[in-house]
Amino acid sequence: MRAVTWQGKRDVRVEQVPDPAIKEPTDAIVRVTTTNICGSDLHLYEPLGAFMAPGDILGHEAMGVVEEVGSDVRGLAAGDRVVIPFQISCGDCYMCAAKLYSQCETTQVKEHGTGAALFGYSKLYGEVPGGQAEFLRVPLAGFTHIKVPDGPSDERFVYLSDVLPTAWQAVEYAAIPDGGTVLVLGLGPIGDMACRIAGHRGARVLASDLVPERLQRAAARGVTVLDLREHEKDLGDAVRELTDGRGADSVIDAVGLEAHGSPIPKLMQTLTGLLPDAVAQPLMQRVSVDRLAALYTAIDAVRRGGTISLSGVYGGAADPLPMQVMFDKQIQLRMGQANVKRWVEAIMPLLVDDDVLGVDHFATHRLPLEDAPRAYEMFQKKQDGAIKIVMHP
Ligand SMILES: NC(=O)c1ccc[n+]([C@@H]2O[C@H](COP(=O)([O-])OP(=O)(O)OC[C@H]3O[C@@H](n4cnc5c(N)ncnc54)[C@H](O)[C@@H]3O)[C@@H](O)[C@H]2O)c1
Numbered sequence: 282m283r284a285v286t287w288q289g290k291r292d293v294r295v296e297q298v299p300d301p302a303i304k305e306p307t308d309a310i311v312r313v314t315t316t317n318i319c320g321s322d323l324h325l326y327e328p329l330g331a332f333m334a335p336g337d338i339l340g341h342e343a344m345g346v347v348e349e350v351g352s353d354v355r356g357l358a359a360g361d362r363v364v365i366p367f368q369i370s371c372g373d374c375y376m377c378a379a380k381l382y383s384q385c386e387t388t389q390v391k392e393h394g395t396g397a398a399l400f401g402y403s404k405l406y407g408e409v410p411g412g413q414a415e416f417l418r419v420p421l422a423g424f425t426h427i428k429v430p431d432g433p434s435d436e437r438f439v440y441l442s443d444v445l446p447t448a449w450q451a452v453e454y455a456a457i458p459d460g461g462t463v464l465v466l467g468l469g470p471i472g473d474m475a476c477r478i479a480g481h482r483g484a485r486v487l488a489s490d491l492v493p494e495r496l497q498r499a500a501a502r503g504v505t506v507l508d509l510r511e512h513e514k515d516l517g518d519a520v521r522e523l524t525d526g527r528g529a530d531s532v533i534d535a536v537g538l539e540a541h542g543s544p545i546p547k548l549m550q551t552l553t554g555l556l557p558d559a560v561a562q563p564l565m566q567r568v569s570v571d572r573l574a575a576l577y578t579a580i581d582a583v584r585r586g587g588t589i590s591l592s593g594v595y596g597g598a599a600d601p602l603p604m605q606v607m608f609d610k611q612i613q614l615r616m617g618q619a620n621v622k623r624w625v626e627a628i629m630p631l632l633v634d635d636d637v638l639g640v641d642h643f644a645t646h647r648l649p650l651e652d653a654p655r656a657y658e659m660f661q662k663k664q665d666g667a668i669k670i671v672m673h674p
């Protein structure tokens with residue numbers, strides 16, 4: 282089959298690889314019909330490359346049609362239309378019972394001390410072949426799937442793999458009080474969708490980014506946008522001005538470790554990127570390689586007693602945080618990979634009858650899988666208005 286493979290820093294290629302086959306009786310094979318590129322893939326494309334091996338198949342936002350199921354898979358059959366969550370979870374361990382599916386104890390990657398295994402997401406998360414390919418092997422397939430109805434196009438449902446539940450969890454964890462204000466940092470797919478969900482649920486939404494078309498897209502849906510290029514030094518003040526001098530009740534960080542405006546960690550990311558993996562890996566697990574500009578903004582812009590919800594991915598082991606300010610302001614901090622299936626029931630009604638969140642027009646680019654190298658470059662450099670790229674194998 283054809284698959285998008287990681288080959289090196291900023292080097293992905295579409296290659297011919299062996300078709301996946303059922304290995305365990307709990308596996309299924311899915312023929313992928315739509316598969317997206319995510320902001321999380323950009324971390325592998327560059328700063329977290331030390332944890333990838335040449336040939337690894339990328340991708341964790343796939344949907345398609347079940348081709349074949351193993352003998353122990355219940356409730357799923359060839360021909361079913363499914364979206365595959367980005368994490369692999371069993372559905373019946375202690376963590377899954379608590380609906381913390383991204384912490385599943387059956388698939389936790391104990392060797393690296395990390396949570397549930399993820400598709401296409403480096404050694405740190407199990408080195409499982411990903412979904413930017415013609416076919417995907419789905420482990421623990423009896424639970425690791427979301428059945429979707431026939432009828433609407435793939436784009437109505439494909440974001441259930443990641444963007445929708447991640448943005449939904451970001452809003453839940455932000456604990457926005459009734460009639461309150463949320464500030465969303467970053468207007469990539471996650472931040473944009475978090476704005477839509479928070480607005481739908483009645484919050485007043487402020488948001489910041491530095492990419493003009495991303496700001497425009499949010500503004501067009503009623504979000505009050507603050508252009509980071511104008512507010513690089515005073516975003517917190519600008520937010521306080523809009524919130525009776527207090528700051529936002531809640532802040533969602535949808536930026537993560539590659540934030541603009543963090544020169545020293547950017548240098549660290551560049552330097553570790555130049556080192557051989559054997560040297561870079563232990564170093565990256567000990568020093569600060571995160572660019573923390575967005576998180577610092579969140580800490581400044583949230584009101585006293587407010588909540589910060591991090592969905593942007595961080596990976597540093599020694600990130601300096603202003604504990605005095607955080608303690609004094611009584612900040613509540615919640616974070617983590619989205620527990621995908623936990624939120625599906627709440628989201629589905631917004632997809633089936635009508636397109637409440639505007640998912641049908643969410644993608645800016647629809648490309649054949651063969652165009653993946655160009656698509657990654659375009660998404661990373663934010664060229665050609667690229668906000669969300671979906672690919673068809
Ligand atoms: N928690 C989860 O389960 C989960 C799931 C998916 C994605 N993510 C993470 O969410 C983050 C966003 O993902 P995405 O797909 O939207 O990616 P993206 O890279 O398209 O979006 C990030 C946006 O942040 C903006 N930005 C950069 N620095 C900023 C700053 N200092 N202030 C405000 N905005 C800034 C960028 O211009 C960009 O538009 C990534 O870190 C990704 O890894 C987490």
Ligand SMILES: [Zn+2]
Nearest residue numbers: 319321342443
């Ligand atoms: Zn994703």
Ligand SMILES: [Zn+2]
Nearest residue numbers: 371374377385
């Ligand atoms: Zn489990």
